Amino acid sequence: MSNNSLINTSGIVSKIWAFCNTLRDDGVGYGDYLEQLTYLLFLKMADEYSQPPHNRIMPMPKAYNWQSLVSKSGDELETHYSKLLRELGSEKGMLGQIFTKSQNKIQDPAKLYKLIALINAEQWVLMGVKDKGDIYEGLLEKNAEDTKSGAGQYFTPRALIKTMVECIRPELNKTVADPACGTGGFFLAAYDWLIENTSPDDSQKQFLKYNTFAGNEIVAGTRRLALMNLFLHNIGDIDSDTIISSNDSLISAPLSTYDYVLANPPFGKKSSMTFTNENGEQGKEDLTYNRPDFWVTTSNKQLNFVQHINTMLKTTGQAAVVLPDNILFEGGAGETVRKKLLESTNLHTILRLPTGIFYANGVKANVLFWDGKPAAKDPWTKEVWVYDYRTNIHHTLKKDPLEAEDLEDFIECYNPIDRHKRKETWSDSNPDGRWRKFSYNDIIARDKTSLDITWIKDKSLVDLDNLPDPDELAQDIIENLEAGLESFKAVINALHRK
Numbered sequence: 001m002s003n004n005s006l007i008n009t010s011g012i013v014s015k016i017w018a019f020c021n022t023l024r025d026d027g028v029g030y031g032d033y034l035e036q037l038t039y040l041l042f043l044k045m046a047d048e049y050s051q052p053p054h055n056r057i058m059p060m061p062k063a064y065n066w067q068s069l070v071s072k073s074g075d076e077l078e079t080h081y082s083k084l085l086r087e088l089g090s091e092k093g094m095l096g097q098i099f100t101k102s103q104n105k106i107q108d109p110a111k112l113y114k115l116i117a118l119i120n121a122e123q124w125v126l127m128g129v130k131d132k133g134d135i136y137e138g139l140l141e142k143n144a145e146d147t148k149s150g151a152g153q154y155f156t157p158r159a160l161i162k163t164m165v166e167c168i169r170p171e172l173n174k175t176v177a178d179p180a181c182g183t184g185g186f187f188l189a190a191y192d193w194l195i196e197n198t199s200p201d202d203s204q205k206q207f208l209k210y211n212t213f214a215g216n217e218i219v220a221g222t223r224r225l226a227l228m229n230l231f232l233h234n235i236g237d238i239d240s241d242t243i244i245s246s247n248d249s250l251i252s253a254p255l256s257t258y259d260y261v262l263a264n265p266p267f268g269k270k271s272s273m274t275f276t277n278e279n280g281e282q283g284k285e286d287l288t289y290n291r292p293d294f295w296v297t298t299s300n301k302q303l304n305f306v307q308h309i310n311t312m313l314k315t316t317g318q319a320a321v322v323l324p325d326n327i328l329f330e331g332g333a334g335e336t337v338r339k340k341l342l343e344s345t346n347l348h349t350i351l352r353l354p355t356g357i358f359y360a361n362g363v364k365a366n367v368l369f370w371d372g373k374p375a376a377k378d379p380w381t382k383e384v385w386v387y388d389y390r391t392n393i394h395h396t397l398k399k400d401p402l403e404a405e406d407l408e409d410f411i412e413c414y415n416p417i418d419r420h421k422r423k424e425t426w427s428d429s430n431p432d433g434r435w436r437k438f439s440y441n442d443i444i445a446r447d448k449t450s451l452d453i454t455w456i457k458d459k460s461l462v463d464l465d466n467l468p469d470p471d472e473l474a475q476d477i478i479e480n481l482e483a484g485l486e487s488f489k490a491v492i493n494a495l496h497r498k
Helices: 003-024 030-049 066-070 074-088 093-099 109-120 129-145 158-168 185-197 202-210 220-232 301-312 333-344 404-414 440-444 470-497
Strands: 176-178 213-216 258-263 272-276 282-286 313-324 346-352 365-371 383-388 435-439
Touching: 003 030, 003 109, 003 129, 030 066, 030 093, 030 109, 030 129, 030 220, 066 074, 066 109, 074 093, 074 109, 093 220, 129 220, 158 185, 158 258, 158 313, 158 365, 158 404, 176 185, 185 213, 185 220, 185 258, 258 301, 301 313, 301 333, 333 440, 346 404, 383 404, 383 440, 435 440
Parallel strands: 176 213, 176 258, 258 313, 346 383
Antiparallel strands: 272 282, 313 365, 346 365, 383 435
């Protein structure tokens, strides 16, 4: 990339950020701004594709295309823009998915006119894929930081995603799925890895663009952001069918199985649906999915995702899934799912994650890696390798965010080139080694077949002379309190439903 391109991209980012801050003064949050930007970018790029040298026939009604916007101003522009959003939301394919349930959140016609002019000044199709993607990904991350909006639950730290993909090492002409894909981070990381580490021919490039990825996202606004994110990274196309379904992935057995499943299912232990009673009062009801292909029926959302992901996986496939601690130790349905997972798949690796890396506070999570396997009489899991990247490790989103290099040692221990040649760093002489293996018999002998395994001493508990930084202690206290509050809320909600 030339220096001029870098300078131009940097200038565009600066303009977009500056205008975003202007709109925030009017009460337009990052999420609303991102949505409006998505609508307008999509229209502008469709317009560019319809002109030389591309000359493509676009599925855009002429009355509601980009040119219909740039020719208007003032109240006429605001009225037309609102109608355009409604009309395009009823179209088919990616067009309808991008604009479904869309609304104009920029009430000032002068600011809307300025945003249109800002986007109109650039040739987005000619801009490099990485440039467009970096601009949009930056906006998505900024949106996730706006904790009041709750957008963070749809955004997995990119350093973690990159690590998971590097361990899985996807191959060309194989499929990648995510049943709760949020803004599409796992798809983009897999795409980038393939582009950087392979040399696809023309047919492989076509497969990568149109047939590699499949996902679900039930939140319309998040699905819209994901579709645009993929499109800006050259995945899918304006006039092609959408690769992200709006269906609840847990409702029924998957129509296809996949080579790789990469996912961070939504936080929260229970699936629920909102209903209105006879008195007009709103309430919530726990959802259970009566799936004959599941090992156990439960309303625990995370356990249902584990079971569903297992049904999505080919018998030669690989899964890497972010899951909260409760999945590792809860009894009842949790114990059943763990035993079945150990028996029917090769659950070979667990990465224990520290707090302070997710936008939802107080989350204690892990990454579980397992291989799909055909039915067999004996358990497929022979040993589980655990990497403890939690004990005595502290991250914060602002001062010390998780970076890709923080997990380089884990990737080296994971040994993705040849997992059969792993070596423990833990030993009797090195009790603080973070990489340790446990046999299948070791694990099933544990109470409730618990996978919540720790062995490193917590220095903050045993060494009063070397306490962590006060900021770190305060953050830990806040996160534990918030996690406790969430648990109390769940109990209260459950009592109200009885």
